[in-house]
Amino acid sequence: MKNLVIGCRTLENELLAAMKLCEKTYTVRWIDARLHNVKEKLNHSLQSIIDSAQDYDRILMATGFCGNAIDGLKTSRIPVIIPRVDDCTSLLFNSCKNRQAHAGSYFLTEGWLRGDSNIWAEYQYSLKKYGEKLTQKIFRTMFEHYRQIALLDTGCYPIAPSLAQAQVIADTFSLECAVIPVTIDFLTQLLNGPWDSERFLTVLPNTEITASDLTVTC
Numbered sequence: 001m002k003n004l005v006i007g008c009r010t011l012e013n014e015l016l017a018a019m020k021l022c023e024k025t026y027t028v029r030w031i032d033a034r035l036h037n038v039k040e041k042l043n044h045s046l047q048s049i050i051d052s053a054q055d056y057d058r059i060l061m062a063t064g065f066c067g068n069a070i071d072g073l074k075t076s077r078i079p080v081i082i083p084r085v086d087d088c089t090s091l092l093f094n095s096c097k098n099r100q101a102h103a104g105s106y107f108l109t110e111g112w113l114r115g116d117s118n119i120w121a122e123y124q125y126s127l128k129k130y131g132e133k134l135t136q137k138i139f140r141t142m143f144e145h146y147r148q149i150a151l152l153d154t155g156c157y158p159i160a161p162s163l164a165q166a167q168v169i170a171d172t173f174s175l176e177c178a179v180i181p182v183t184i185d186f187l188t189q190l191l192n193g194p195w196d197s198e199r200f201l202t203v204l205p206n207t208e209i210t211a212s213d214l215t216v217t218c
Contacts, residue, residue, distance in 0.1 A: 004056040005191075006049055008063050008088050009033045010111045013156040015062050018187035026191070027056075031063070034117035042069040051076060060190055064088050065214050073209045080203040081195050083186055084217040092152055092182035096216045102180060105150035106143070110157040113165050120169055139173060148176035154184060 005028045007015045012030070019026065029049050031042070046061075050073065053059055058078055061070075064085040073080075085091050089107045093099040112118050119142075126135040149170040153159055163179060170177035186199075195202055199217050203209055 001057045002055070003058045003060055004029065004049075004053050006031065006046065006059060006061045006063065009115060010109055011062065011088050011091065011187075012111045013109070014092065014111075014154050014184050015187055017154075017156040018184045018191055021184070022188050022191045024191050026060070028062075029053075033112070033115045039067055039069045042066060043072060046070065047073055050074070050080065053078065062091070062187060062190060064090055065216070068211065068214055070209055071211050071214065073203075075203050075205055075207050077205050079205055081190070082201045082203070083190055084199055084201055084215065085186070086216050089152070090216075091186045092154060092184070094183055094186050102150060104145065104147040105178070105180070106146045106148070106175070107180075108149060108151045108162070108166050108169075109154065110162045113162055120165075123172070143173045143175065146173075146175060148178050149173070150178045150180050152182045153179050154182055156184065 003024075003026045005015070005019075005026045007028050008031045010033045015028065019028075031045060046069070050059060054076065056078060059080040061080060061082040064083060064087040066087055070082065083091055086096055090096045090099045092109075106119075113120070115121070123135065123139060126138060130138070149166050151159070151163055151166040159179065163177075167177045189199070201209075201213055203213070
């Protein structure tokens with residue numbers, strides 16, 4: 001079978017590690033992490049990839065439901081398989097329930113830190129545009145329900161440099177800093193199969209995804 005993988009740059013290290021572990025050489029179409037900030041743009045980008053994947057037999061989406069941005073997507077002549085998780089981060093926890101055990105955490109990965117549209121980049125932009133006093137007020141409000149910055153240790157990148165960056169972010173926003181071990185098991189299952197209905201949404205050819213399809217793995 002000729003599979004196409006759709007991956008988010010936030011999990012680039014993890015997806016590439018999973019492909020190496022599974023000895024897969026699938027083509028990957030990467031989604032810019034900035035698209036997650038605008039649901040409609042993410043939906044449009046995903047639809048464009050699906051529509052252009054006519055030379056493949058199956059699409060594997062190494063993402064979650066991403067704020068239900070996949071609602072309304074239409075498959076073409078090939079099926080699309082999507083993990084039943086709310087977003088990319090939950091993939092690394094292997095379920096939404098495992099992620100919920102760390103409530104109050106703002107999660108980071110090395111891929112997230114490399115992105116140019118993450119919360120730290122927004123903070124730096126805000127400093128230049130609004131000044132320190134207003135920026136601090138804005139970001140204190142944004143982080144009032146968080147207690148810690150949590151770097152996810154996937155084993156797919158050197159932890160020390162990313163931890164140093166995470167500590168700076170935590171200190172800036174007066175939060176604790178923690179490292180949480182996670183796994184790429186969900187990604188390897190996505191690449192290898194089988195795709196049981198409890199953990200994966202299989203969208204048949206010529207089918208539109210609806211809100212009722214978007215139940216997650218607990």
